[in-house]
Amino acid sequence: MVQNIQPGLHSYKILLLGDSKVDKTAFQTRIVFDKFPPKYEYSIADLSLRTQTILNNQVYLLDIEDTPADVIRIYKTDAIILMYDVTSRSSFERLRTWYGEIQQIKESYKLSGLRECSLEDARVVCLVSNKADLDRGGDGISRHEGLELAKEFDCLFFEVSCKTGVNIDLTLEHIIRDLRQHEQDSAGRFTLWSRLRTVIKCLIPRIRILL
Secondary structure: OOEEEEOOEEEEEEEEEOOOOOOHHHHHHHHHHOOOOOOOOOOOOOEEEEEEEEEOOEEEEEEEEEOOOOOOOOOOOOEEEEEEEOOOHHHHHOHHHHHHHHHHHHHHHHHHOOOOOOOOOOEEEEEEEEOOOOOOOOOOOOHHHHHHHHHHHOOEEEEOOOOOOOOHHHHHHHHHHHHHHHHHHHHHHHHHHHHHHHHHHHHHHHHHHHO
């Protein structure tokens, strides 16, 4: 699904999913403007912010989209980040529901024949634990719990603080690396399949002659 905007520039759409008070908007703002909003309203409509970053001498254009809670729109999405509040047990427990709904939507796209969103697209690439600067408290989520859930989802895991900026850049860097690697792997599989198709086309006439 990666679109080449110009030579050397790749574009990815990244969707943020999580409960309304996990600070998805603050995560966007920290990535794009490198600041923490002192006061903002929780999202009641889709909010997409665009930023450009350079990694290993390659330019990446990122559309980071925040959606209201209980809204999942993964159409033409390259990657999904699931977020929770490290001090909120309910936001953490809700993640399995989010993940299950994502898989159901992807399967429905596949059955309907929409090539824009197959099982290879809209992957959950990262689990983000926000508000790492706060005391977890007795009901907080431990790092071990986060790691175990990320292992279950087969994705990256990072603890961040949108307020202080801790691990924000590191998280984004690893997500880009994952997307780039997935893109290259997909291209390799497509090339292999194209070669197999060519070989099969060449063999079919010969098989007919032998028959």
